[in-house]
Amino acid sequence: MPIGVSQTFPKIDPDKITIIRDNWGVPHIYAKTDAEVAYGLAWANAEDMFDVMQETILTGKGLMGRHKGKEGAASDFLRHLLRFDDMVNEHYDDLSLAFKKYLDGYIQGINAYAEAHPKDIFNKAAFPLTAKDILETYALVASFLSDVHTHVEKIVKGKLDREKASMGSNAFALNASRTANGKTFLAINPHQPIEGPFSFYEAHLVSEEGLNITGALFPTGTSVFMGNNQSLGWGMTFNGLDLVDVYELKMHPKNKLQYEFDGQYYDLEERPIKLKVKIMGIVIGVKKTTYWSKYGATMENDGHFYSIRLGANMGVRMAEQWYYMDKANNLAEFKKALELQGIPRFNIVYADKEDNIFYFNNGLIPKRAEGYDWDTTLPGNTSKTLWTEFYSTEEMPQMLNPACGFVVNTNNTPFHCTCAENDMDIDDTLKYPMHMGHTRADNNRSLRFHELISEKKTYTVDELRAIKYDSKYPKTSKFQEDMALLFNLDPKKYPELATLIDALHNWDREVQDESVASSYLLVGLDYLFNKYHFGYANFMYGLDITEEQLVEGLTYAKKHLLKHFGKLDVPVKDIKRLRRGEVDLSCPGFSELLAAAYFNKQKDGTFEVFVGDSYVHFVVFDKDGPVSMETCLPFGSSANKESPHYTDQMKLYATHQTKTMTLDRKVVEKNAEKTYHPK
Secondary structure, three states, X not given: OOHHHHOOOOOOOHHHOEEEEEOOOOEEEEEOOHHHHHHHHHHHHHHXXXXXXXXXXXXXXXXXXXXXXXXXXXXXXXXXXXXXXXXXXXXXXXXXXXHHXXXXXXXXXXXXXXXXXXXXXXXXXXXXXXXXXXXXXXXXXXXXXXXXXXXXXXXXXXXXXXXXOOOEEEEEEEOHHHEOOOOEEEEEEEEEEOOOOOOOEEEEEEEOOOOEEEEEEOOOOOOOOEEEEOOEEEEEEOOOOOOEEEEEOXXXXXXXXXXXXXXXXXXXXXXXXXXXXXXXXXXXEEEEEEEEEOOEEEEEEOOEEEEEEEHHHOOOOHHHHHHHHHHOOOHHHHHHHHOOOOXXXXXXXXXXXXXXXXXXXXXXOEOOOOOOOOOOOEXXXXXXXXXXXXXXXXXXXEEEOOOOOEEEEOOOOHHHOOOHHHOOOOOOOOOOOHHHOOOOOOOHHHHHHHHHHOOOOOEOHHHHHHHHOOOEOOOOOHHHHHHHHHHOOOOOOOHHHHHHHHHHHOOOOEOOOOOOHHHHHHHHHHHHHHHOOOOOHHHHHOOOOOXXXXXXXXXXXXXXXXXXXXXXXXXXXXXEEEEEOOEEEEOOOEOOOOXXXXXXXXXXXXXXXXXXXXXXXXXXXXXXXXXXXXXXXXXOOOOOOOOOOOOOOHHHHHOOOOEEOOOOHHHHHHOEEEEEOOO
C-alpha cells in the first residue's frame, strides 16, 4: 500500500466548525478551512440520513451481502471483479494535496458521528472509514453510472445484447439577451429516485479558503454535485455514451486459463473471493473466482471467458473533480476542473455572473480503432481492440455562448443543445464517431422546450419557471407518432372502450389535475411498459406498438379504475400520489414531460412517484453574482421520521413552488432554526 493511502492529517477541532440550520433544516456549514467544512458536511448529512449513507458505505466496503443478502452481494462481487482496492492503491497519489486534506476532513467527520452514535450503526465493520473506502465507493458509483453492471449481468445470464441504461434530467441556461430583466438564468433539475442512495441532499458549504456553494449531492457525497457558488452554477443530465466494452477471449485449446493475444498465450490472473451473504438471517460464505486479462476484469460463463474494459476503474478523481468545480471562480477555472475527467458521464449546463452560458457533453469515452463493431462483443485476442486513451475535453461536443442566447439538455442529443441555426453538426461522424455513443435523437422534453423557447424573444423568471414545470407534450415526437394509433382508435370498433377512446380523442396532450384522459394513459401505459418491457429509450426512439397492444392497455385501465375507484371518470390528480409518513398529496408531473414524474402502482390502485424532479434549483446572476436562488426537494432535508423536515417541503413540491436560498451569512443567521458545532 502506498504511503499516501494511510496518510494522516491534523485532527480537526469541531469547535472551529459552525452549522447553521435554516428554517427548512438545510445545513449551512462554516469554517476556516475546506477540510473543516468537509467534516461539518459529513456530520450534518449523517444527522439527517445516516441510514441511507450507511448503505453507500457498506457498498463501498464490500459489506452489502451481509446487510441485504443476495441483492447486496452483487455489488460486493462487482467491487471485487473491478479491483477497486488495487486501483485506489495505485492512483491515490494522483490526487492533489488540497483534496486529500479535504477528503480526510470528511472522513474525520463521518467517523466522529459514527463513534458518537454506535447504536445506529448497521455493521461495526463499516467503521472507521478511510480515504480508501470513500474512493472505492466513488469508483463503484462511477462504474454504475458507466453502465458496467448491466454488462456483468448479461455475461452471467449469457445474453450479451447491448442495452444502454439511462436516467432523466433537465437543465437550461439563458444569457442576458433572452431574459426580460437582462440577467443570466440557470435551471437545474435532475430526475433521480426521490429516496435512497441516489436521491439528493441539500447543503451550503463555506470556508475561508474559497468555498461558498449551495446545491445538491448524493448522501455520502463529499462535495456539492450541482448548484451555484458566488460566481457560477451548473446542472447535470444523464447522457447516452458508450463507456464500456466487452471482449470474448480466445482460450488455449488445452490450457484452460491461458488466452491468446497477438499470437501469444498469456495466463489469466486468478482472484478468488468469498462473498458474505445474509440468507434468512444467517451469514454464509459463497466462493467465487474472478480473473484479470490484458483487457481488465474477466469472468467465465459456460467455458467462455469475457473481459470488461471501462475508464471508471482506471482512476480515482471523480470526487476531486467535483471539489474543484465547487471552488471554480470563473469559466476558465471550471473548464480546468473538467479536464480532470474523473466524472465518467453527464451533460453539463453552465451559467455565470459574466453572462457566459455553456453546454458540455462530459464523458470518459475511449478512443477506439476503426473497423470493429463496438456495439457488440469484441474479439479479445488483438491489441487493435485494446484501447488505452480517452477523448479529451476539447474533443467532446460543447457550445459556448451561442448567438441565440440559450443552451439546454434534457437527455436528448448533444447536437441539439441550442437553436437550430447555432447547433453542432449531427452528421459530423469524423469529429464525433458513432462508437462514441452520443445520443442522436430528441425526446419529448427537448422538443417541448424548443417549442416554448421559440415563442418569444425574452422571458421573465416566472415564465422560465413555468417552462420547467410545463406539463404538455410537444406537437410532435417519435413517441407521439407511434401513440397516434391510440389517439385514433375507432370507438365503434371497440364499443366497450368508447368512453376511454372518446376522452383520448379530445385530450389536448396536457396533464392537468382534472384530466381523465391522463388517467387512462397513465394506467394503460404502465401496464404496457411492464408487460412488454418498454423502457426510457422508447420515449425517444418510439414504441413499435400495435393496435392490439394499445387496446389491451386500455382494457386493463378500464378494469383497474372500476376495481379500485368504482368509476371511469377519475381525474389524474386522484391517482398520482406523493407520499411520505402521514402526508399524502397529489403529485404533479408525468412520464417524459418537462415536469417529469415516473410512478409505481400501489395496492390501493394509485400510483406513487419514485423518480422525478428529485431537486429543483433556479439561480439568476448579474455581474456581481447570484441575485436570486430558489430550490426544492421532494420531501425535506431529513430522512429521519422524527424530524420536522421529514415532509416539510412536500406542499411546495406538490404545487410547483420553491424556497428561497442565499449565500449571505447574515440572511442565513436571520432565518436560523439552530446553530451548533458538530459534536
